[in-house]
Amino acid sequence: DAGVTQSPTHLIKTRGQQVTLRCSPKSGHDTVSWYQQALGQGPQFIFQYYEEEERQRGNFPDRFSGHQFPNYSSELNVNALLLGDSALYLCASSPALEFYEQYFGPGTRLTVT
Amino acid sequence: AQTVTQSQPEMSVQEAETVTLSCTYDTSESNYYLFWYKQPPSRQMILVIRQEAYKQQNATENRFSVNFQKAAKSFSLKISDSQLGDTAMYFCAFMNSPYNNNDMRFGAGTRLTVKP
Numbered sequence: 001d002a003g004v005t006q007s008p009t010h011l012i013k014t015r016g017q018q019v020t021l022r023c024s025p026k027s028g029h030d031t032v033s034w035y036q037q038a039l040g041q042g043p044q045f046i047f048q049y050y051e052e053e054e055r056q057r058g059n060f061p062d063r064f065s066g067h068q069f070p071n072y073s074s075e076l077n078v079n080a081l082l083l084g085d086s087a088l089y090l091c092a093s094s095p096a097l098e099f100y101e102q103y104f105g106p107g108t109r110l111t112v113t
Numbered sequence: 114a115q116t117v118t119q120s121q122p123e124m125s126v127q128e129a130e131t132v133t134l135s136c137t138y139d140t141s142e143s144n145y146y147l148f149w150y151k152q153p154p155s156r157q158m159i160l161v162i163r164q165e166a167y168k169q170q171n172a173t174e175n176r177f178s179v180n181f182q183k184a185a186k187s188f189s190l191k192i193s194d195s196q197l198g199d200t201a202m203y204f205c206a207f208m209n210s211p212y213n214n215n216d217m218r219f220g221a222g223t224r225l226t227v228k229p
């Protein structure tokens with residue numbers, strides 16, 4: 001049983017560019033949450049997708065957007081990248097009625113230069 | 114707003130000994146979940162233990178146990194018989210009842226080093 005997978009593993013972008021990160025949830029999970037983890041800090045909640053809709057959002061600007069597909073996989077898009085967007089981006093999946101059962105992926109390390 | 118505080122940025126322990134990591138949180142809710150996650154250098158966030166606030170009994174998972182003090186809003190993690198593989202960042206996290214704002218809030222983490 002494959003766990004949560006994320007791609008790519010590492011990414012280097014230039015300030016002002018746009019980036020798309022991808023996440024495939026654990027088998028049987030239909031809810032996907034995204035987190036940003038800056039170096040030396042704990043993860044911060046970006047948003048959560050359920051039934052292809054953004055169910056909840058943290059304190060992040062509109063430059064951060066997402067999408068969930070019918071197969072429950074999800075994308076995180078960040079526009080107009082800033083140096084401060086450099087971080088580890090974590091995806092977590094959970095079953096719909098058991099949101100506390102969050103399984104995390106290995107993350108995507110984004111570096112903005 | 115719910116906040117999670119881990120006051121120990123770094124800790125170390127000798128192999129086979131016991132160590133306790135501290136966590137306090139702030140909430141006005143009565144029903145919530147608390148977690149300890151382990152993040153080794155591989156970056157994968159791994160669930161160590163979970164506690165449901167309405168359960169008075171402290172959760173235990175093999176060598177890992179918690180001391181949950183609801184009135185004091187304290188949630189410490191005890192690691193017994195520490196092993197070299199326990200070396201990692203440990204994050205305390207909080208989540209409201211799953212049906213009400215279920216975003217997970219994390220503390221800043223405690224870096225634990227187990228010494229041989």
